[in-house]
Amino acid sequence: MLNNKSIGIFDSGYGGLTVFRSIFEQLPEYDYVYLGDTARAPYGNRSFQSIHQYTWECVQWLFEQGCQLVILACNTASAKALRNIQQIDLKSQDPAKRVLGVIRPTAEVIGNYTQTKHIGVLGTKGTVQSGSYVIEIGNFFPDVKVYQQACPLWVPLIENGEYDKPGADYFVKKYLDQILAQSPDIDTLLLACTHYPLIQAKIKEYLSPGIKVVSQGDIVAKSLVDYLQRHPEMEASISRNATQKFFTTTDDTADFDHYAEIFFSAAVKSSFADVKC
Numbered sequence: 363m364l365n366n367k368s369i370g371i372f373d374s375g376y377g378g379l380t381v382f383r384s385i386f387e388q389l390p391e392y393d394y395v396y397l398g399d400t401a402r403a404p405y406g407n408r409s410f411q412s413i414h415q416y417t418w419e420c421v422q423w424l425f426e427q428g429c430q431l432v433i434l435a436c437n438t439a440s441a442k443a444l445r446n447i448q449q450i451d452l453k454s455q456d457p458a459k460r461v462l463g464v465i466r467p468t469a470e471v472i473g474n475y476t477q478t479k480h481i482g483v484l485g486t487k488g489t490v491q492s493g494s495y496v497i498e499i500g501n502f503f504p505d506v507k508v509y510q511q512a513c514p515l516w517v518p519l520i521e522n523g524e525y526d527k528p529g530a531d532y533f534v535k536k537y538l539d540q541i542l543a544q545s546p547d548i549d550t551l552l553l554a555c556t557h558y559p560l561i562q563a564k565i566k567e568y569l570s571p572g573i574k575v576v577s578q579g580d581i582v583a584k585s586l587v588d589y590l591q592r593h594p595e596m597e598a599s600i601s602r603n604a605t606q607k608f609f610t611t612t613d614d615t616a617d618f619d620h621y622a623e624i625f626f627s628a629a630v631k632s633s634f635a636d637v638k639c
Contacts, residue, residue: 367601368393370429372420375403376521376618377556378435379625381464384579385433388587391602395427397635400618401611404517405438406486406555413488417443418451420611421461423637430599433586434463437485437554437578441465441492460596464556465494467585468578472552473503475574480507480547484537485554487512495554509548511541513555520557521621526564534561535568550574560625609635 371382375398382396399405399420405413417439424432434440440463447461472481483495490512499508515533519525542548549572553559559577566575590597608630610618615632622630 367599368395368427368429368605368607369600370394370421370424370427370432371396371435372417372424372432372439373398373434373436373556374405374416374439375400375557376621376625377517377558379622379630380556380559380577381433381435381579381582383626383628384583385586386606388580388583389590391604393601393603393605395424395429395607395609397424397609397611397637398618398622398632399611399637404486404521405436406488406514406517408488410442413438414443414446418447419637421447421451422455423635425456425459430459431596432459432461433582434461435556435582437464437556438488439463441489441494462586462589464578464582465498465554468552468554468581469495469498470502470585471581472499472550472576473506475576476506476550478547478549479503479505480509480545480549482541482544482548482551483508483510483554484513484516484541484551484558485510486517487514489554495552507545507547509541509544511537511544513537513558516561517555517557520560523621523624525561530561530564534564538565538568548573550576553577557625608632611635611637 369392397420402416421432434444444463452459490510496508499506519530524530562575610632613634615634618632619630
């Protein structure tokens with residue numbers, strides 16, 4: 363067991379590090395344990411059952427390290443596993459533990475960004491097929507029209523280091539053309555995958571200046587600040603040594619560290635996590 367009062371942050375791979383970076387910037391005093399399930403990534407095209415199984419196994423591993431609060435910094439896991447974990451799995455194991463996602467806090471505020479009431483959501487196939495953003499945004503902003511576009515090649519381009527190469531431009535423009543073709547009134551695009559901030563600058567190159575591009579890091583971080591303020595018992599249980607520990611389910615930790623540094627914008631030194639399957 364590691365520090366038994368850390369905040370756990372989970373992602374299927376590297377993308378959650380963009381969220382972790384924002385959380386750490388706003389809450390640098392706490393202790394954190396990050397777990398990337400890179401051995402089984404990507405999650406985007408996997409079945410509901412597989413995503414739930416893998417996510418729950420990783421959440422339990424973080425619990426075993428002593429984390430009482432875990433953030434699913436992954437849209438696919440949040441879309442396809444969070445509800446079952448919150449409503450079924452936690453009740454059977456330990457109702458005192460908490461698992462939070464990235465979809466609800468984003469849905470709570472995204473409607474404030476649009477003037478036309480037309481929002482485009484760019485995500486993985488799994489996130490788009492779940493319909494989670496359509497449902498959640500509708501709950502908070504029933505007058506907002508939501509359009510979705512799966513971008514299956516963006517994550518492979520990013521994780522293979524090709525996201526800033528000329529060859530990536532074709533696929534960036536392709537998916538943007540497809541989402542904008544759904545409505546000429548879209549004025550806000552949500553990057554509903556934590557990998558996508560790495561191509562945010564390239565995305566903006568193919569958009570008119572009037573279209574906002576919204577990433578989730580700061581939104582999720584602000585939501586966590588609010589959550590801890592509203593739950594002082596949880597906030598008081600988290601230790602404050604400003605430590606960051608990184609783990610990956612692949613035994614090639616050097617490879618993980620190389621790519622993780624790109625997402626986290628700082629050097630990363632990880633260890634192997636033996637997540638039981």
